[in-house]
Amino acid sequence: MTDGPRERGAEAVQAAIRLMAGEDWCDEARLDALVRRLTAAEEELTSAGEEAAEVGVHLALLLGTRCHLRYQGGRLDPAERAAALGRLRRIDRHAPLTPGLPAQARMMCVFLLVPWALPRPDGTRTALQHALLRAADGEVLTDGLRRDLTEAGEVTGRLIRTPAGEEFRRQCESNLEDIERMLAAGSRKRAETAAPHRTDGADPSAADRLLDAVRGLVELAGTCGTGRFTRTLLWLGTALTSGWHGDPSGSFSARETRLLEQAGGAMPAAGAEGVRRAAGLALASLRALPPDTLHRARVARLHAYLLADWETLTGEPADYSDVERPTPPSDGDRATRLAQWPVATETDPGLLPYLDSHLRDFVAHTGLRERRVVAGRDVLLALRTGDPGYLDDAAGLLREGVEASPAGSWWAVALQADLVRVLEQAAQYGGNFHDAEAALAGLRELRAGLDRDGSVPPDAPFALTLTLSAADCELDHARRTEDHAHLPRLHAELRSRHGALPPESEWRGRLEKRLAAVEELVAPAGQDGRQPESLHAAPPPDEAEIFRRPLAELRAALAEPHQYRDQEYDRRGALGLRLMFEVVRGTGNAAQLDGPSAN
16 A cells, blocks of 8 residues: 555545445445545545545545435434535536536435435335325425425436436436426415305306206216215316316216216306205205105215305305205225225226326326315315214225225325324314224324334424324323323424424414423423423322213203204214213113113
């Protein structure tokens, strides 16, 4: 080994080349040793006034490689990534657009900017890549991610201009297309939430055509299953508010297609008044059906959905006082339901290679998107009518969607998150402990899976919404059970997320509200110079007293005005279940199940 700094630098560079060309390039111990050696050589050359660019490029590549390995292992230090990116950015700014080391450095820069977009060693993809590139879910796209993706696109543009061969250029162009699609995620959702389109004027002849279509839908309700009819109602809403542009999946029957075309063709001429009259026709048809008619539930859903469509058109609240929700008949087993309402759209296999990633995802998961939209509509109806039965409908659809989602896909994550929120609302509506515990268990499982994946940014709206839901569920569980075991960890997470947000963030106030609620139950360590309170600072109250309080509330609720048609039945059913629960526990008298106390 020679003594000059140039020679030592050249030997360090050759060692780096041999390592990266060999099979043990991912040996972190050897990487660390070479990083130290190249760093020392760079410092020595700089001190001697010698050129250190070649050493610096190889050092940047090794630092980037080490960051990539540590990211895959969940051990990447943000400061280490920032230092490596700083070196690679300087190379990108000053190096010529030539193959070899400059191109390798630019590629490594792209890898470090969006490490979550690379396949894992086992070939699987991260949740974030699924969300942005496949499902186009803008709820995970943060300002920081936008900046990284934008910069990655700019660097990839310079790689495209590098004369490194046709195959290299095509691959870089494909990468740039993916980056642009990920940046566009969520734009469609923003367009869908634009101001409602008002259609106040009504053409009488168009309104009559719409009424004819609704009469046909009432007849259709008696001949098809609930799932398939609900899917038809979803696209009826699209036809009324946005126009009918043909069967998106090719799976509607000729009769269904004709009715949707007729309804969509009547708009916008029929106007909001025409839709209001259509809802009145659906209500009259519902009232004309005998109480034991199996398809009453489907006609009732047609009435409710038309009222919601009128709200969308006018932007004004509708009157839901006449809405009914009879229990829908079973559609059979899971296979039968999926046959009625398929997950994927049938597509000519020869067409698939010509579709981009978003369209391929739409084709593969059309039924999941439809179920998610219908579940949202049912949640709206639960809020408007006060009937928690619609939340049961939404939860059933979302469970079916989760079960039908590909394992590890973003659809499984997104639908599970929706399901948890619906169960949380159901628990708040009916005080159902089972729903509350199911929501909490689902949240813990979902958040643990996202933590293992590690790709979704902690300040993404999706992640912050989950955090708020988790805080609400954990607080509810702690108040109900006196089990505070999870509160210290929740408090630490809320403080960490709150501190990481910019001062102007709208999320800070929401996190502060949950922090205050947690601190009311368990004082965190160091606050006011005190140690944390015991997780069970006071003995739990007598269980019989706990159960007497809900009983008193349930009995008092029977005298309150009913917010929807079957609420008295629901309240008496809840009281009966509570009484039966006490009898089973041995804290109640079986005679009260049939006595005056049950009334």
